[in-house]
Amino acid sequence: MNATGAALPRGGWIIVAGGSGFIGSHLCDRLLADGHRVVIVDDLSTGRDSNVAHLAGRDDVHVLTADVCDPSVVDTITDMVDDQITAVMHLASPASPPAYLARPLATLAVGSTGTANLLQLAAPHRARFLLASTSEVYGDPLVHPQPEGYWGNVNPVGERSVYDEAKRFAEALTAAHHRIGAVDTRIVRIFNTYGPRMQPDDGRVVTNLVHQARAGEPMTVYGDGSQTRSFCYVDDLVGGIVALLDSAVTGPVNIGNPHEFTIAELVEVVREVTGSSSPVEYRPLPSDDPRQRQPDITRARTELGWEPHVALREGLARMIAAIGS
Numbered sequence: 001m002n003a004t005g006a007a008l009p010r011g012g013w014i015i016v017a018g019g020s021g022f023i024g025s026h027l028c029d030r031l032l033a034d035g036h037r038v039v040i041v042d043d044l045s046t047g048r049d050s051n052v053a054h055l056a057g058r059d060d061v062h063v064l065t066a067d068v069c070d071p072s073v074v075d076t077i078t079d080m081v082d083d084q085i086t087a088v089m090h091l092a093s094p095a096s097p098p099a100y101l102a103r104p105l106a107t108l109a110v111g112s113t114g115t116a117n118l119l120q121l122a123a124p125h126r127a128r129f130l131l132a133s134t135s136e137v138y139g140d141p142l143v144h145p146q147p148e149g150y151w152g153n154v155n156p157v158g159e160r161s162v163y164d165e166a167k168r169f170a171e172a173l174t175a176a177h178h179r180i181g182a183v184d185t186r187i188v189r190i191f192n193t194y195g196p197r198m199q200p201d202d203g204r205v206v207t208n209l210v211h212q213a214r215a216g217e218p219m220t221v222y223g224d225g226s227q228t229r230s231f232c233y234v235d236d237l238v239g240g241i242v243a244l245l246d247s248a249v250t251g252p253v254n255i256g257n258p259h260e261f262t263i264a265e266l267v268e269v270v271r272e273v274t275g276s277s278s279p280v281e282y283r284p285l286p287s288d289d290p291r292q293r294q295p296d297i298t299r300a301r302t303e304l305g306w307e308p309h310v311a312l313r314e315g316l317a318r319m320i321a322a323i324g325s
């Protein structure tokens with residue numbers, strides 16, 4: 001089957017695995033606003049039902065607490081919906097380094113078995129399948145910025161491999177289903193993302209620094225702070241994911257904000273936005289921590305007409321406003 005090209009018809013059911021997570025819940029809001037119906041599937045291992053509590057009671061929303069690695073999930077979801085499933089979107093996975101390092105086997109399972117189950121769900125419905133992959137497929141990149149054609153530099157037996165290799169395998173499985181004509185697929189590679197609904201204790205650098213700065217606690221910098229990341233506001237990211245879903249582009253497509261910061265620069269921006277004078281506390285750099293990361297978004301710009309609009313200071317201000325006092 002070739003990519004169909006058309007925007008998805010509105011009114012059908014979209015299955016969002018990981019729909020109670022940080023990105024998944026924002027995606028559900030956007031899909032509903034676009035006129036789709038949504039089945040939120042999440043095992044709540046790192047997702048939170050509070051992220052989608054505002055959607056409770058709607059007749060265009062179903063919520064299923066389940067692990068997509070469980071083979072019965074395919075039949076359970078199929079039985080829940082009375083109408084066409086137009087898309088299956090796979091965002092289910094622990095995603096912050098402390099979360100996936102604490103769940104190594106579950107992370108490998110959801111990237112492999114979970115992906116296989118969701119592809120199996122999509123196939124008979126001729127539903128479009130979108131895999132949420134990651135900039136981590138590039139590992140500690142030797143090419144900078146990273147275009148989609150770069151194959152990456154991943155330590156296959158390192159600590160982070162449970163996430164990196166699970167996502168690389170998920171991409172391979174998705175691409176194979178597309179190649180044999182079994183499922184119409186999309187792959188998005190998501191770069192560092194931030195915004196409202198991130199768990200304060202998820203351990204990522206933006207959440208740690210923002211909460212530490214607001215509490216007047218030392219801001220933790222791992223290593224010397226010279227490593228780089230490029231931070232995308234969640235609304236921009238969701239716009240890119242939906243643009244890919246509604247396109248004929250199979251990908252993979254990088255979606256992220258190409259504005260690159262060192263972690264030391266990020267500390268300064270967070271101090272500025274929060275008005276904090278918290279000191280920095282240096283901690284050891286985790287193993288295999290990528291030295292640099294910046295998306296090349298040429299493909300997203302040219303093939304999807306997408307680019308991010310929210311600058312880091314503005315996005316942090318919005319995130320902090322949502323946290324409240």
Ligand code: UDP
Nearest residue numbers: 097203204205206208220221222227263289
């Ligand atoms: N980091 C940091 N302080 C923290 C948390 C993370 O300096 O409190 C560093 C981390 O070592 C990495 C970068 O910030 O170099 C981004 O880490 P994060 O966990 O947000 O995501 P990653 O891009 O590594 O998946």
